[in-house]
Amino acid sequence: MARSSSKDAQDLFRALWSAYAATPTNLKIIDLYVLFAVFTALIQVVYMALVGSFPFNSFLSGVLSCVGTAVLAVCLRIQVNKENKEFKDLAPERAFADFVLCNLVLHLVIMNFLG
Template identity: 65%
Template sequence: MLLVGTFPFNAFLAGFLSCVGFFALTVCLRMQVDPANKEFSGISPERAFADYCLANLVLHLVVWNYMG
């Protein structure tokens, strides 16, 4: 079997970066929503969740385009 291009490697990188990016975004959401964390007291939980959804949409669009 002859492999042409870098599709398998790009798909692996996209999958790996998707997992790492999703983990980082989820950690950021949990930090912003945690009532014990006073650093993000100015951000409402609804705003934090909306930012999380938008960032996930952008992340998945980038991953989808990178896979080819």
């Protein structure tokens, strides 16, 4: 039973991976970027658990810059995805411009809160 379930899981992941391979390259790049942000956030949380929460504002701004980046990247991914019919009226250039503007605001706030 156990062997069959692990085999099932392997089949599942293989199916998932082959389905994901069909994703356009620009979306894969965004996914990589999101992964990078989430991974950086996790490192900081582990570091805070080890060292303590002393410069708490620095910790918050570090983690929130990662989370904010990830959220904005996910928003961009939703808007530039061709298969998403909800935003088919929105030009990908417009979505990218929004993304850049939001990132500028985010990093401005983060820099203020970091020190």
